[in-house]
Structures are given as C-alpha cells and as structure tokens.
Amino acid sequence: MTSTIGVAVIGGGMAGRAHAAGYRGATTVFGTDRPDVRLVAIADTNQAVADDTARRYGYERAEYDWRAIAEAPDIDAVSVVVANHLHREIVEGLLAAGKHVLCEKPLAGSLADAEAMVVAAENSDRVTAVGYTYRRSPAVEQIRRELAAGTIGELVHFNGHYWCDYALDPTSPITWRYRGGPGTGALADVGSHLIDLGEFVCGPITEVAGAAFATVIRERPVPVGVTYGHTKGAVSDELAPVENEDVATFTATFANGAVGTFSASRVAHNLPDGLAFELFASKGSAAWDLHRAAEFHLSADDVRTDIGGARRVLIGPDHPYISGGLPMDAGGVGHGVADLFVYQTRAFLDQIADCDFPRRFARPDGAMGPLPGFDAGLHGLRVVAAVAESARSGGTSIKVV
Numbered sequence: 001m002t003s004t005i006g007v008a009v010i011g012g013g014m015a016g017r018a019h020a021a022g023y024r025g026a027t028t029v030f031g032t033d034r035p036d037v038r039l040v041a042i043a044d045t046n047q048a049v050a051d052d053t054a055r056r057y058g059y060e061r062a063e064y065d066w067r068a069i070a071e072a073p074d075i076d077a078v079s080v081v082v083a084n085h086l087h088r089e090i091v092e093g094l095l096a097a098g099k100h101v102l103c104e105k106p107l108a109g110s111l112a113d114a115e116a117m118v119v120a121a122e123n124s125d126r127v128t129a130v131g132y133t134y135r136r137s138p139a140v141e142q143i144r145r146e147l148a149a150g151t152i153g154e155l156v157h158f159n160g161h162y163w164c165d166y167a168l169d170p171t172s173p174i175t176w177r178y179r180g181g182p183g184t185g186a187l188a189d190v191g192s193h194l195i196d197l198g199e200f201v202c203g204p205i206t207e208v209a210g211a212a213f214a215t216v217i218r219e220r221p222v223p224v225g226v227t228y229g230h231t232k233g234a235v236s237d238e239l240a241p242v243e244n245e246d247v248a249t250f251t252a253t254f255a256n257g258a259v260g261t262f263s264a265s266r267v268a269h270n271l272p273d274g275l276a277f278e279l280f281a282s283k284g285s286a287a288w289d290l291h292r293a294a295e296f297h298l299s300a301d302d303v304r305t306d307i308g309g310a311r312r313v314l315i316g317p318d319h320p321y322i323s324g325g326l327p328m329d330a331g332g333v334g335h336g337v338a339d340l341f342v343y344q345t346r347a348f349l350d351q352i353a354d355c356d357f358p359r360r361f362a363r364p365d366g367a368m369g370p371l372p373g374f375d376a377g378l379h380g381l382r383v384v385a386a387v388a389e390s391a392r393s394g395g396t397s398i399k400v401v
C-alpha cells in the first residue's frame, strides 16, 4: 500500500462524470492534511465514453471492463455509477478484491440484491457508502441541524417533491430506467433521493400509505446503439413497453409521529431537476429548493408577529461546508450540484484515510462526517418497496420493515 489513494469510476455516463469531477476537486477543498489522490481510471463498456471521460477529467487511463478495475493494484477506491441492476455484481467483485466502494443510489435494482450487498459490506473491512448526494447540501444540513436543535419546535409535516421532465418526450429511447417493474421508475430513480432527504432531516419513516403510481407513456422506442443519461441516444421504429411508473405519490409517517407527503415524477413539464421540500413544525417552518440551492427559508417565533414570516437565508461561511469548501468561499457566492459531489467524494476519501492510514492521517474531528452506508441504501429500498406495495393494494397502509 502506498500513502496515496488511487481512485476509479465505473460508469463514465451522466452521473459518472459527476463522480470523476468530484474526485478531481476533492483535494482542493478543506484541509490539505490528507493522503494525495491519484486519478487512475474510468471504466465504461462504451469505449468512447470511457476514453472521453478519462481524458476530460484527467484520469491516467480508460478501461472497458469493470474487472480491470477490480484487478488493478494501483486502485484503492471506486465509485460504481452504472445502471441500478448492475450494482450488485460489480460491488461484490470490488469488495472481494479489497477496494473501498461508493455505490450510487438506489443501492440496487432489487431488495434481494441490496440485502446481499449489505452482507458483503459487513464481511469486508473496506469503506462502503451509498451516493445520497443531497445530504451534502449546506442548506439541507443547516435545516436538519435547526430542527434537531429545537429552533423551530417539534416537526408536524414534511412535504417534498422531486419533479423532473426527462421522460416527457415519448420519442426518447427506452433505457434501463424504464425496466424493472413498479417502484423502479420515478420512485426509485429520483424518489429515492427525496425519501432519503426526508429521513435525513426528519428521521426514519415507519409507515407509508395512499400510494398511487401512473405510467403516462406506456411504450418507448428501442435505441439503435448506446444510450447516455436520461434521454440521449438514437432510436429505431421498434417500440418496447415501459415497465415502471412515471409518477409516484404517497404519504408517510415518521417515527416521531409527524406526517409526510411525497411525490416524484419524470414527466413534469419544463422541470428538468425540481427537488424541493417544506417542513412545518410547532414553532416555525423551513423550506429548500434545488433551483435556488444556495439559500433556504426559515420562519421561527423569534420576531414580533407584525414583522414575522419566512425569511430568506443566503448560504455563506457560517453554514456547513462553505468555509474552505469553495475556491471563493465568501457569502452569497453560491454553489451547485457539482460541489455536492466534491463534498461527497471528499467525505469518502476522508473515511478511507482514517481506515487505511489510522496513525498517519486520522483526525478525531471527522470534519466531513461519514457517508451513509449500505444499510441506509437498503432501508431506502425498503421504503420504496413499501410504497410499491401500497400502490399495488389500492393505497393500503404498509409498515416499513
């Protein structure tokens, strides 16, 4: 083992590039008392994507089979950023080869796969984590802290949506996102982020009810070649059935008794990436919207009623992650989703440093805090499964086991 961390990304597509850029930026933020990072390889079965992503983000080489990453002695840590149903085989292979693994959300294409991955993680001494990127939003983390500290009283109601439009065009190709049965569509794809955000801020969901799914576009054209991201790829005249939902809505009960209302969509007109939530508590409220990622709204019983109301808080160095976390870490500068991937990969690398170099690099303060583990990914899929069961049974209440 060297005193550096060699990293690789498997899957150089849409989110794979965000991971590739994340590792590239990780050593530029926060303290410099960590091991050096080597950007070693991007692996993708699409050779053009592997070559392009490796070159674009400054990785030493491209590989065309994930096994080359598992077998490479110069790679210590790997992001798995391919279609959900491929996660298990690759993650198990990487852990068996002694790699640290950051796996994208949802953790797997099925509950059974996710359960097996948790067992594989438990049997390994490597760092394992799931990519719930929005946990690293400074505004979300600040709201979570305020709720936990009691600033706005006891939680009453969380309302969240993740509305996207990537599936609205019926001529865009059928891809892995449209296969897998009820619950694996908008709910698992974008709803998994929303469920995790709700639980990150408000605590665990114990029961769901009133679920309803809708599939608006029932057939899509088969691609003639490879596809990329949500919609890109040339198509043929042949149509194939869409197997999962375009829209999912449900209610939830949190362990603390508060109620949640959730909706996820991939057919929301003109909303490319619409993640937002409001929460109401006994002495205040808070709200955050990804479209204005570097601000949040908060209302508290701390001013006269005649000048009360929600106020806009602009994110700056007083908030989590900003001080030292941006090249220009001043107030009001703003940040985007790419920065959240930098924080996520930095947290992963910090965990690896503490694991592999305990005497040389361990820091007791754990500045970034650990990433959610595979157990969190499995739990998220259990909520998804409960919602799918509720939808299948006409909206019945289903406990999350």
Ligand SMILES: NC(=O)c1ccc[n+]([C@@H]2O[C@H](COP(=O)([O-])OP(=O)(O)OC[C@H]3O[C@@H](n4cnc5c(N)ncnc54)[C@H](O)[C@@H]3O)[C@@H](O)[C@H]2O)c1
Binding pocket: 010, 011, 012, 013, 014, 015, 016, 043, 044, 045, 046, 049, 065, 066, 080, 081, 082, 083, 084, 086, 104, 105, 106, 131, 132, 133, 189, 226, 227, 228, 229, 230
């Ligand atoms: N955290 C986030 O914000 C976020 C955003 C988008 C996607 N995701 C997740 O990232 C994962 C990938 O999504 P995407 O939108 O980037 O998909 P994508 O289709 O754009 O890219 C996937 C890439 O994997 C490659 N690939 C397919 N099979 C492979 C294999 N066996 N080995 C290596 N490469 C292979 C494809 O050629 C493609 O380039 C999914 O799990 C998705 O849910 C997370």
